[in-house]
Ligand SMILES: Nc1ncnc2c1ncn2[C@@H]1O[C@H](COP(=O)(O)OP(=O)(O)OP(=O)(O)O)[C@@H](O)[C@H]1O
């Protein structure tokens with residue numbers, strides 16, 4: 001077995017490097033089903049029996065902690081540094097369940113800043129391709145990967161496409177411009193000199209197509225409103241009817257009789273620039289691509305097909321719900337995608353603001369029903385872009401998203417350009433941990449409504465096993481759930497039930513590990529998995545004991561769906577209970 005070979009190598013390295021490794025380094029080990037005292041340097045017999053292999057593991061783990069030389073042993077357990085230290089400090093129930101996404105921008109792109117965000121609990125770094133150069137993004141991605149590799153973090157990378165919304169390219173001023181009541185403005189796609197006042201350049205050639213005199217042009221969902229008074233070729237002459245600010249890159253939408261118009265002649269979901277950015281993301285090995293302004297499932301399917309033929313690694317495609325159309329086709333989009341982002345910023349431009357809370361709750365619910373991770377994004381702690389404390393209303397908004405059981409929360413400008421990005425992250429971290437604890441203590445968890453996802457019998461069995469496992473873990477107050485999973489399916493089915501105990505997902509697939517970073521309550525661990533499930537379970541439980549992460553009396557529920565060693569072509573799906581003695 002591969003694991004035995006690796007262990008033998010590690011053991012001989014220890015002996016060679018540490019001739020005076022003495023009895024003080026003795027590892028006294030309480031394991032599940034046996035007790036064994038093992039000395040470093042002891043001649044270990046390598047045979048198929050588990051005792052020999054375990055003994056080597058123990059010596060190796062102790063050695064790594066005393067000198068930090070043998071990183072491969074941390075690898076054999078697969079913990080990232082942040083989860084490992086949280087677990088040691090706070091115990092199983094202290095692990096945060098809600099995942100945190102930070103948008104990386106000029107305010108947090110140095111190696112040092114990124115490391116601070118990683119230490120602060122950032123699970124996913126988001127790069128918005130609307131801003132900055134490809135070179136800048138490449139640099140940031142490489143820094144994150146370097147931190148993961150060299151410092152033991154596990155931060156996934158997401159790129160977010162620019163998308164094809166109609167927005168302002170130029171309004172003749174470096175920052176914002178005020179539109180006064182009754183003032184007349186020309187909206188054009190022509191590139192003009194900065195000296196031309198009252199002129200706004202839009203980014204899309206066909207922006208005025210289908211627009212009629214009398215239609216309303218709304219800026220950023222209500223920052224300012226104009227009435228179209230004349231069409232001159234491709235240009236629109238408009239009168240300001242509701243004064244306000246025009247910001248750089250402000251979004252334009254058209255309304256007729258209180259209904260959004262102009263959707264038939266909008267540009268495609270993925271522009272030429274988006275495809276360039278997607279190719280870049282694939283070449284840099286990002287973990288997620290978030291698609292802006294998704295209209296239907298087709299664009300998602302198209303991108304997923306493209307990735308499956310053009311990327312050597314599996315990259316998850318997230319659909320951003322930020323238009324009226326995407327709300328109308330919500331279920332088909334959720335089914336087609338690998339996850340959802342509720343992009344409340346642009347969504348608030350297309351639907352009345354007072355509808356955002358209920359729409360958010362509905363999307364979170366649909367995602368949980370269909371088992372897709374969901375991110376709540378935009379303006380969570382907006383005031384922290386400028387101020388060091390959040391408003392009470394912002395904290396309440398964050399808590400509500402956690403109470404709704406969103407998988408993840410996202411910082412945008414708060415981290416990208418804000419002065420208090422790390423502090424904003426710690427507000428998310430503390431607020432979500434507090435709400436999770438309250439929900440558990442008050443027994444507020446909402447039970448998953450029965451909705452069978454699986455079509456084939458093995459899928460249905462997996463789903464039922466996960467539902468039962470969580471029910472059992474909650475009822476019996478189990479300390480942790482361990483799951484062994486190749487593609488993350490079982491882990492996500494467990495997460496979907498939002499158990500009280502944390503889920504440790506052991507996988508030997510790096511892209512599965514990085515994708516699980518977005519799933520509620522899952523700590524993904526990259527580890528060697530052998531075909532022998534009993535061996536995997538024994539090995540991982542042992543290592544966790546050795547590293548002081550469990551204590552006597554802890555009860556762990558183990559769920560697995562890996563083909564057993566006999567290579568009989570059947571899936572072996574099981575629930576086991578392990579008590580640490
Ligand atoms: N890479 C970057 N370089 C420069 N500025 C950035 C960068 N990323 C974000 N920002 C700034 O942070 C602000 C918030 O960022 P974010 O990407 O969340 O914008 P958004 O408008 O919510 O997203 P989207 O464009 O996807 O709708 C942006 O308006 C921009 O000023």
Ligand SMILES: CC(=O)C(=O)O
Pocket residue numbers: 292320322342343344345346347377378412
């Ligand atoms: C995140 C994003 O795209 C939005 O809120 O519009």
Ligand SMILES: [K+]
Pocket residue numbers: 128129130160161162163292
């Ligand atoms: K974007």
Ligand SMILES: [Mg+2]
Pocket residue numbers: 292322343345346
């Ligand atoms: Mg958006």
